Amino acid sequence: MSTDTIVFLITMGFTLIIHGGLTYLVVKKQDYSLISGFYNRPEEEQQRLIENGYPQAIGRLLLYTFIILFISVILALFQIPYGFEIGMLLFLIVLLGGSIYVQKYELKHKRKKYYWITGIIAAIVITFVIVLGYLGLEEHDVIINDRQLKVTGLYGVEWPIDEIDRVKLLDELPDVVAKSNGFAAFDRLKGSFRLKEPYGGGGKLFVYKGRAPYVYIEKDDDYIILNQKDGSETQKLYDQLLEKINE
Numbered sequence: 115m116s117t118d119t120i121v122f123l124i125t126m127g128f129t130l131i132i133h134g135g136l137t138y139l140v141v142k143k144q145d146y147s148l149i150s151g152f153y154n155r156p157e158e159e160q161q162r163l164i165e166n167g168y169p170q171a172i173g174r175l176l177l178y179t180f181i182i183l184f185i186s187v188i189l190a191l192f193q194i195p196y197g198f199e200i201g202m203l204l205f206l207i208v209l210l211g212g213s214i215y216v217q218k219y220e221l222k223h224k225r226k227k228y229y230w231i232t233g234i235i236a237a238i239v240i241t242f243v244i245v246l247g248y249l250g251l252e253e254h255d256v257i258i259n260d261r262q263l264k265v266t267g268l269y270g271v272e273w274p275i276d277e278i279d280r281v282k283l284l285d286e287l288p289d290v291v292a293k294s295n296g297f298a299a300f301d302r303l304k305g306s307f308r309l310k311e312p313y314g315g316g317g318k319l320f321v322y323k324g325r326a327p328y329v330y331i332e333k334d335d336d337y338i339i340l341n342q343k344d345g346s347e348t349q350k351l352y353d354q355l356l357e358k359i360n361e
Contacts, residue, residue: 116310175212268304318338319340329348
């Protein structure tokens with residue numbers, strides 16, 4: 115089992131335990147004090163919200179999102195193509211849409227206010243996800259000239275050619291240990307990642323997973339690994355870069 119799979123299992127397992135535990139306490143034990151802001155309301159408002167079905171609706175939302183999250187993790191473990199990514203998108207849609215929907219059970223004089231609040235939050239989150247997804251999935255350009263190597267786009271870098279110590283072609287992508295600051299979805303890795311030894315430490319990846327080969331570029335204690343969709347284009351980049359640093 116690879117290191118990134120172990121990290122994924124630990125992270126998502128902990129998430130499922132927390133989410134599942136919260137769902138159980140709200141749905142089965144009816145511990146509505148765990149719902150954000152509910153405990154701080156006057157007892158009269160709490161009772162009216164219970165009569166309206168507000169905390170029960172929150173419980174159903176927690177249950178639906180837990181089921182989606184659980185299925186998404188299972189799809190990821192069985193390596194169903196894009197299963198986890200699609201599942202997480204569905205999770206986000208249900209969570210945000212459900213957060214707006216449950217406001218119909220809110221007290222009438224506060225309903226409009228909370229519709230606006232949850233609607234604005236949902237719009238901000240969706241906009242952020244769309245922008246991040248666009249930038250993350252956008253194709254990166256690799257520009258090589260006599261002076262520098264430049265990778266464009268999100269998390270792009272510029273390295274002087276004369277500072278590059280080593281270039282080699284990899285048939286397989288090293289195991290990812292952790293993501294430091296980057297984008298990882300739909301077989302794209304872009305940004306700062308920590309890899310399994312002997313590629314330890316931190317480096318930049320601009321990679322289409324499953325599309326060998328990969329160009330490994332080293333400078334001091336830093337490195338870049340990149341490729342293109344077409345393996346022949348990756349080979350051309352490697353040959354061009356090797357030619358430049360040997361001049």
